[in-house]
Amino acid sequence: MAAFDDIAFDNHERVVFCHDAETGLKAIIAIHSTALGPAAGGTRLWSYDSDDDALHDVLRLSQGMSYKNAMAGLKFGGGKAVMIRTPDFKPSDALFERYAGFIEQLNGDYVTAEDVGMKVEYMDMIARKTKYVAGVSQQEGKAGGDPSPKTSYGIFKGIEAAVQFKLGHDTVKDLTIAVQGVGNVGYHLCSFLKKAGAKLLVADIDEARVNRVVDEFGATAVELDELLSQEVDVVAPCALGAILNEWSIPALNASIIAGGANNQLKTPEDGQRLHDAGILYAPDYVINGGGIINVASEYYGDLTDDETWDRIAEIGPRLTGIFEESISSDRPTNVVADEQARSIIAAA
Secondary structure, three states: OOHHHOOOOOOOOEEEEEEEOOOOEEEEEEEEEOOOOOEEOOEEEEOOOOHHHHHHHHHHHHHHHHHHHHHOOOOOEEEEEEEEOOOOOOOOHHHHHHHHHHHHHOOOOEEEOEOOOOOHHHHHHHHOOOOOEOOOOOOOOEOOOOOHHHHHHHHHHHHHHHHHHHHOOOOOOOOEEEEEOOOHHHHHHHHHHHHOOOEEEEEOOOHHHHHHHHHHHOOEEOOHHHHHHOEOOEEEEOOOOOOEOOOOHHHOEOOEEOOOOOOOEOOOHHHHHHHHOOOEEOOHHHHOOHHHHHHHHHHHOOOEHHHHHHHHHOHHHHHHHHHHHHHHHOOOHHHHHHHHHHHHHHHO
16 A cells, blocks of 8 residues: 555655664654644554554554644644564664664654653664654653653543543542553553552453553453453553444443543544443543653753643643533534644644
8 A cells, every 4th residue: 555545644744664674674754744843753663464554553643643742732743653573573772773863864853752662771772873862761850761651640630530521520539440451551550540549450462461450459350352341430441542443332331431542543433433322532642642741841851850740730621621622512522632633733
């Protein structure tokens, strides 16, 4: 499939295919928009069934970053990258430094950070060869480091806003929340929720991750294919996307969908399905904006770490505004959020 023919292309400004035979590097960098500033978004390290799948993923993620950065009020446009994990993939200094060379060639039009499959140590390797990177080892008192805890905190504040709006609860205490995916983001989210008194159901493809949150937070393990149908107050998708669709939505037994996964809706029409079912959906690129807020603070150096946490907490009121407009206009929350994001970008 050619990039222009992909349904997710959506007028991307630039798509760069990166290959280096010596290190085995295969990566795609997608720049959706630079209207608000340099295109910013993490690099995802993942195995794909085909190059077409990798291209489609990076295009969807890149567009989502444009909307996420706009809604968070950041001086960033939207971009994303995927590094393809082949069967013989071997992470090395040389590979990440070569990848950094491709980023450097873009002259600051793309700023990368950590995403699924990446680590702070990989970001440190990339930072040796380019300054257009965030998510490197944190310096005391400054924003930076692993963005997962801050992403999770934003999701937690978003869940609080959603349960207040939908259920009339001031806190998540005694509510039952199902977390799908307990990797870095899901794990830290479980920590915040447990401290606030929530009851947790969890599932993940990695049994060790599940055992960790069961042992540390008293969570109840559920089979992965059964989690979405559990009778709970909130479902928090924190794995990969497209899990809300015409088949999964009728099986939901939750009042709220609010989690960290990108592109949770398989199609925009699935937002309407949730709306019609009376399920409150927190648009993913709004609720999971904590990580990129941290990246912006690190990259621009304009906020301390404490100030960054405070700015992430604003995700809750931002979602409440979307929920209110959704009710008043009788339109799905994803439609409301998309319109707001596009308006911000167009104004720039």
